[in-house]
Amino acid sequence: MMRTMTLRKLRASRRRGSSAASEDATGGTGSRDERKQRTRRALLDAALELMQGERSFSSVSLREVTRSAGVVPAAFYRHFSGMEELGLALVDDSFKTLRRSMREARAAALPATHLIRRSVETFLGYAHTHRHHFQFIAKERFGGSSVIRFAVRKEVHLFTSELATDLARFPLAGKISTEDLQMIAALVVQSVMMATEAFLDMAPNEPDDAAQLYQQTEKQLRLIFIGAQGWRSKPATRA
Amino acid sequence: MMRTMTLRKLRASRRRGSSAASEDATGGTGSRDERKQRTRRALLDAALELMQGERSFSSVSLREVTRSAGVVPAAFYRHFSGMEELGLALVDDSFKTLRRSMREARAAALPATHLIRRSVETFLGYAHTHRHHFQFIAKERFGGSSVIRFAVRKEVHLFTSELATDLARFPLAGKISTEDLQMIAALVVQSVMMATEAFLDMAPNEPDDAAQLYQQTEKQLRLIFIGAQGWRSKPATRA
DNA sequence: AATTTCAGTGAACAGTTGTTGACTTTCATT
DNA sequence: AATGAAAGTCAACAACTGTTCACTGAAATT
Missing domain, CATH: 1.10.10.60 (Homeodomain-like)
Structure with missing residues (x-):
């Protein structure tokens, strides 16, 4: 002080x-x-x-x-009416760069199966090169002012929707309703974001922990896809 | 101001x-x-x-x-040397009440299958009656000072470990190594905490969103267990 | 009954905060 | 070349910040 x-x-x-x-x-x-x-x-x-x-x-x-x-x-x-407006601008900036990265990754014609791995890789790439942006998002997703919090959530939701449409292109996605695809995408995004955040503020001199975290996250994704494989959407109960 | x-x-x-x-x-x-x-x-x-x-x-x-x-x-x-010490005391308090609730839930002799549902229920009960404590945890898990952040993470880790040992009592958990049980428990805890946090700061006059969130989370857990059912741990590659 | 302990007080400190209004200076338009 | 807009400056404001120190008064110990 x-x-x-x-x-x-x-x-x-x-x-x-x-x-x-x-x-x-x-x-x-x-x-x-x-x-x-x-x-x-x-x-x-x-x-x-x-x-x-x-x-x-x-x-x-x-x-x-x-x-x-x-x-x-x-x-x-x-430039800004106050700190809150600046915060919203930061949310915008952060997701703009993220979406740009992901769009490029998607542009490369996909052998479908490698698409997920590629997506995760580019996401990690984004988190690594724009770590300030990513950590801002990770923090403000839960803490701080509600208007910023909701702005972040809206963007995350949009992001998972894009992943969901990617998942729809999968061969074994036939039995799964779009609603359930969204729910699976949410699970994936959640896991990857969590892991990335944990990874970014780990002590860099403890590579063992990092490796263990990476392995665990990979397993989690694999387990999710096993679950998706066995998933059978009920015929949408809509009124 | x-x-x-x-x-x-x-x-x-x-x-x-x-x-x-x-x-x-x-x-x-x-x-x-x-x-x-x-x-x-x-x-x-x-x-x-x-x-x-x-x-x-x-x-x-x-x-x-x-x-x-x-x-x-x-x-x-x-009472405290500064705000940081008070923060650590808050972490302690929050998890003390949480662990007490969970221990009680576990004490009731378990028909194994209903145990998970019971655990999730008591967790939600905790989040509801001690919502201040829970929201504190949710915020400080990512934002703020690193010493508080790590204190929270340590407690969450401990919490997932307890869930993992519960999972081990499951009939179909035979094929799964303890390490993989930990990873599955982490996935469950993650999902439930996320959902709870989202639920707690939703507008209370929008019950439709709440219902939808609840359904989605239930589906996610079900999918995770389907995944666990199909999971086959490799024979531990230990040196 | 005398004495020690100590949670809470009151006042002061130097430093920081958000926001304001009137100003300068420099670029872009007329 | 004169005029306008406007990004950035300067100074001031009332309020708030964390921390300190000598203090009081009542409970606990002797």
């Missing part, structure tokens, strides 16, 4: 100094709009960075964000 | 007034030790209450806690 540098000193060393501000975005070239988008991204990135490791989104302050974006607090309001 | 009552007025109306302080614990009868434990609980309860709905644990301030516990900030340090 102690800062070593006073506000004044920090601000004095800001212009092209960048000693403490990690994401300085002011200055530079480009059209007015480009420059604006740049500091907007600086704010988003700063917020994401600040929650790495120990903190939750709701514990990150507006001033902290502007500080490490290299901008004065008041400037924040030129 | 605006308080309607000034600090002075609030504090003036505190003694036996209890207009804003919901968990006033000072005064009353009992031995010294009893009185101490009472305000300790008041602090814990206040913290739990403050995070209901919108907030995460890390966004609740020490002063807020003492304020709604009806105690002066400095008194906090007679």
